Amino acid sequence: MTSARADDHLLDELQTVTLTVNGSRRSVAVPPHRTLLDGLREEVGLPGTKSCCAEGECGACTVLLDGRAVNSCLVLCVEAEGHEVTTIEGLSQDGLTDLQEEFLNAGAVQCGFCIPGQVVAAEYLLRTNPSPSEDEIREGMSGNLCRCAGYQRIVRAVQATAARRSGGDD
Ligand code: FES
Ligand code: FES
Known part of the structure; x- marks a missing residue:
């Protein structure tokens, strides 16, 4: 009871x-x-x-x-x-996004644990600032930690996605 x-x-x-x-x-x-x-x-x-x-x-x-x-x-x-x-x-419900592809191309996915959060944060950054500088990327992603310390590769992935998206507008 x-x-x-x-x-x-x-x-x-x-x-x-x-x-x-x-x-x-x-x-x-x-x-x-x-x-x-x-x-x-x-x-x-x-x-x-x-x-x-x-x-x-x-x-x-x-x-x-x-x-x-x-x-x-x-x-x-x-x-x-x-x-x-x-x-x-x-x-990613329609398959890997361009951003996810660039994370892979840049070798930014190491153990992978932080990557979903990194990708969501980077997507938000690029939606609000389609052509971020390196400093703006580092600032925008500063709340996302990576124990594997893949920060430089993550920055490269975001830069490559920004370039790809801006090229796609032509
Ligand atoms: S689990 Fe939410 S910020 Fe770390
Ligand atoms: S890839 Fe391992 S924590 Fe970021």
Whole structure:
């Protein structure tokens, strides 16, 4: 009896959150303290967004929230109610993007753990600044850490993508 009452209490605490993830409307029932990061990975079933520091320091959990790059470990699921989230899976749902191809071409993918967050952050950077200088790339990507220290290669990948996109406009 005690455990049934405890379960009722847990169910009472769940909140239904409806959000759009990678273009699809999704509803999840989550406790109020569940982060968007955990909601995406555990409730929506999208493991591409990585969980690492859980305190906004590493950028591994970067997603786009209404088009802006955010650390999803610092956003509560309930705060995403009614909003639009794009994860690495959403960016690449039609296959590898030009940016991902340039990460590979530049040899920027080493252990790979930080790469989904790096790619989402770089995509946001290029959408807001299509021709960034090297300093602007380093500044724009400064919230994304790479334990393999592939920073120079990541910069090259972003530069190559910017050049490719600007060439495609001709
Ligand atoms: S896991 Fe979110 S910033 Fe590190
Ligand atoms: S490629 Fe290993 S942490 Fe960045």
